[in-house]
Amino acid sequence: MSKESIAYVRTELHPTLPPPASAVGPVHWIRMNLFSTWYYGVGTVVSAYLIAWLAWEIFDWAILTAVWHAKDFQDCLERYVGEPVGACWGFVDARFDQFMYGPYDPASYWRPNLTGILLIIGLLPVMFDKIPGRKITGPLMIFVFPWVATALLHGPIEMTTLQSTIGIVITLVLAVGGLFLGFRGRQQYNPGQAMLGFGITYAIAVMYFLAFGFGLDVIGTNKFGGFMLTLVLSAVAIGVSLPLGIVLALGRRANNMPLIQMLCIGFIELIRSVPLITVLFMAQFMLPLFLPEGVDFDNLIRALVGMSLFSSAYMAEVVRGGLQAIPKGQFEAADALGLNYNMSMRLVVLPQALKIVIPNIVSTFIGLFKDTTLVSIIGLLDLLLTMKQSVTSTQWLGMEHTGYIFVGSIYLVCCFGMSRYSIYLEKKLHTGHKR
Amino acid sequence: MAVEAERAGGGVSWWYDKRTRAIIMQVVVISLFVAFIGYIVNNTATNMEARGLSPGFGFMDQIAGFNPTSAEFNLTDFDVNSSTHGDVFILGLVNTLVISAIGVVLATIVGFTMGVLRLSKNPLINFLASCYVEVMRNIPLLLHIFIWYFAVWLTLPELFETIDGKRQLGAFNLFGLDMVFISQRGINYPNAILNPGWQAIPIALALAIAGIVVLAKWAKKRQDATGQPFPVLWTSIAMLIVFPVIAYLIMGGPIGWDLPEPGRFNLRGGATLPGSLMGLLLALVVYTGAFIAEAVRSGIQSVSHGQTEAAFALGLRPNITTRKVIIPQAMRVIVPPMTSQYLNLTKNSSLAVAIGYPDLVNIFTGVSLNQTGNAVEIIAMTMGVYLTISLVISLFMNWYNKSVTLVER
Incomplete structure (x- = not known):
């Protein structure tokens, strides 16, 4: 076959043509994503209408027909005003302090405010890498902040031990002895002894600090309320549940100690299978029976005990998930290095296990934060109960919509922010094994 | 060594x-x-x-002396004059089980719908479903209950309203049929009256279910052997409807209906779902539905795209691909978190105490405890009930999970 017999042969590539107009650009995108089939088309139209309607309703309710200044409910109800009324922001404005602080003494609002500012200053470097100072504020938040916050919010705590000369002498001797033991342990490279010694001294220092506080007036826990109480409850519960949860999780995995294992499993499964409200009822009604006569806790402490026990069972399961994700080789490597149980856990296993489950810890915390509303059932004046009392008070009767939507948006903002933060953490911590 | x-x-x-x-x-x-x-x-x-309390369970036989429930919603025939604290326990237990069962079914429907919608490629539908999930699950359940009960349900019209000095029916008459009335008090609906011979209908239903099981086995065997599919789904639905209807007709209509009738002050007859039940149910369904939607979404997303492509390459249509390839694999991932959501819903129904739905915690752990003071026994019993429910649900779901897990070599 000769070349001439072929009529036409292209020798160079045809230049690439742009795709047809119907296959690119916004028109194509709309056709593919919004109207690809008839039911997609119906869905698009219906949901576009719904979104527009919702957006308009919210805008109209929250801005256009909202009442910004009000003395009482008569300024905010249609039958008194004469025209449709949306949100009653005047009501929120008038009661704002109650929602934030509950029945706390108004002259002392600076105390929770200062605590909150300290909390934010301390937490920001821990939460975000870009802000420096994590190495300083981290330990401060764990070892100092809880007591400073107690001293600020509550004021000095009465300690019967420190009221007698014998008590003072004994505590001082113990503190000095602890220091001595601690330094000796450090000299002899005995971390257990050092920790015990410094721990004793630290505990006594905390006791003295709590007994004197900053010399502020005592504000009883029955005066705690509003959003402040919500924060106190969730902070204490998370602070207690994390260490307790780690202990329980380790206990549950201690295969060589079946009795302890059974104890931990029993506790975790019992608590996890009952509703929080029964645990709170238990703390409310059974705790007074359990304690010797004359010893009694106030309502807030009872709720704190209940919440902490409840959340530590959940935390234990989260930590257990992390422990299970650590390959056996890590445990064996720690053993091979000659580390004992405490050291291998502290230096090798737990840092890795906890790092994996930080996002889950955050979501447990979100659940805990929402669950604090349940304390209103046993009569603590948290944000929700304060709101409920306000909307049923004679001055602000019938403000349910505004009130509950206001409280709801506070929780929504907090919880949504935390869940975004946990996604951010998940991305940040997702390093190492996936390259 | x-x-x-x-x-x-x-x-x-x-x-x-x-x-x-x-x-x-x-x-x-x-x-x-x-x-x-x-x-x-x-x-x-x-x-x-x-405190002068006697330990033990003697209090269970004491006359309770309070009325834990309304006259319209009394599932165990509780009687104020003769019923004991033990009967309060039974009533609370029944009410808890009722609301949990309805809630689980509805929340599953809502959750699956929303989870699938959230995976839609249509950005508008996707946005709406995401908004639903994010808003609903980030608001505390107790607040949900307050909103759905106090700010939604209680803004419905009253059963009877006085307009221009005349008392008239204010309730919303559904479809104008004079059968279902919706008001602040709750939902009034026709009650079934079982006349002699009604047992034929459940028997027919059981027969239909047994028939479906046999049919499904036969259809599978035939498809394995010959490749001929059989429309099992449609046949099953037809059987489920036709069998009881035939039984109903043969027995000469053994079930009558007691319709709610507007009287002067009240609706006579019919049955009632009280407003507190509806408020609690709405809150539980909406809240748990959001969590189930998340479980469903992550489950479906966990099935790799290669599975869909492989199914298409085999020539399966999208509908069958979803039913036979994606859903069975997704269920493995969905079932464990959904189990814990079912458990959560059951436990969360105890928040009934906030709006007065007579569940176990409200009337037994709340009122009976206050009256008798036997805190230890009552709280232990309540915890025991929830423990048992948890165990039963997890056992059932574990059994189901085992039937859908991947069987490896």
Whole structure:
């Protein structure tokens, strides 16, 4: 076959043509994503209408027909005003302090405010890498902040031990002895002894600090309320549940100690299978029976005990998930290095296990934060109960919509922010094994 | 080996032996635990004696003397004059089970719908579903209950309203049929009256289900052998409808309907779902639905795209691909988190106490405890109930999970 017999042969590539107009650009995108089939088309139209309607309703309710200044409910109800009324922001404005602080003494609002500012200053470097100072504020938040916050919010705590000369002498001797033991342990490279010694001294220092506080007036826990109480409850519960949860999780995995294992499993499964409200009822009604006569806790402490026990069972399961994700080789490597149980856990296993489950810890915390509303059932004046009392008070009767939507948006903002933060953490911590 | 070396006397002292340490540790912890329990029991006994309470379950036979529920919603025929605290327990238990069962079914429907919508490629639908999930699950359940009960349900019209000095029916008459009335009080609906011979209908239903099982087995066998599919789904639906209808007709209509009739002050007849039940149910369904939607979404997303492509390559249509390839694999991932959501819903129904739905915690742990003071017994019983429910649901779901898990070599 000769070349001439072929009529036409292209020798160079045809230049690439742009795709047809119907296959690119916004028109194509709309056709593919919004109207690809008839039911997609119906869905698009219906949901576009719904979104527009919702957006308009919210805008109209929250801005256009909202009442910004009000003395009482008569300024905010249609039958008194004469025209449709949306949100009653005047009501929120008038009661704002109650929602934030509950029945706390108004002259002392600076105390929770200062605590909150300290909390934010301390937490920001821990939460975000870009802000420096994590190495300083981290330990401060764990070892100092809880007591400073107690001293600020509550004021000095009465300690019967420190009221007698014998008590003072004994505590001082113990503190000095602890220091001595601690330094000796450090000299002899005995971390257990050092920790015990410094721990004793630290505990006594905390006791003295709590007994004197900053010399502020005592504000009883029955005066705690509003959003402040919500924060106190969730902070204490998370602070207690994390260490307790780690202990329980380790206990549950201690295969060589079946009795302890059974104890931990029993506790975790019992608590996890009952509703929080029964645990709170238990703390409310059974705790007074359990304690010797004359010893009694106030309502807030009872709720704190209940919440902490409840959340530590959940935390234990989260930590257990992390422990299970650590390959056996890590445990064996720690053993091979000659580390004992405490050291291998502290230096090798737990840092890795906890790092994996930080996002889950955050979501447990979100659940805990929402669950604090349940304390209103046993009569603590948290944000929700304060709101409920306000909307049923004679001055602000019938403000349910505004009130509950206001409280709801506070929780929504907090919880949504935390869940975004946990996604951010998940991305940040997702390093190492996936390259 | 190390142990043998120690035994031979060449190793460390017994104090550093792991097993000895484990035993010592356990003995110490258990004795502390036992001492703690003993201390608590001792204190409790003293305290109860000081308060004049007698321990034990004798209180269960005492006449309760309060009315835990309304006359319209009384599932166990509770009678104020003769019913005991034991009957309060039964009533609360039944009410808890009722709301949990309805809630689980509805929340599953809502959750699956929303989870699938959230995966839609249509950005508008996707946005709406995401908004639903994010808003609903980030608001505390108790607030949901307050909103759905106080701010939504209680803004419905009253059963009877006085307009221009005349009392008239204010309730919303559904479809104008004079059968279902919706008002603040709740939903009034026709009640079934079982006349003799009604047993034929459940029997027919059971027969239909048995028939469907046999049919499905036969259809599968035939498809395996010949490749001929059989429309099992449509046949099953037809059987489920036709069998009871035939039974109903043969027995001459053994089920009558007691319609709610507007009287002067009340609706006569029919049955009622009280407003507190509806408020609680709406809150539970909307809240749990959002969590189930997340479980469903992550489950479907966990099925790799290669599976869809492989199914298409085999020539399966999208509908069958979803039903036979994606859903079965997704269920493996969905079932465990959904189980815990079912458990959560059951436990969360105890928040009924906030709006007065007569569930176990509200009437037994709340009112009975206040009246009798037997805190230990009552709280232990309540916890036992929830523990049992949890165990039963997890056992069932574990069994189901086992049937859908991947069988590997």
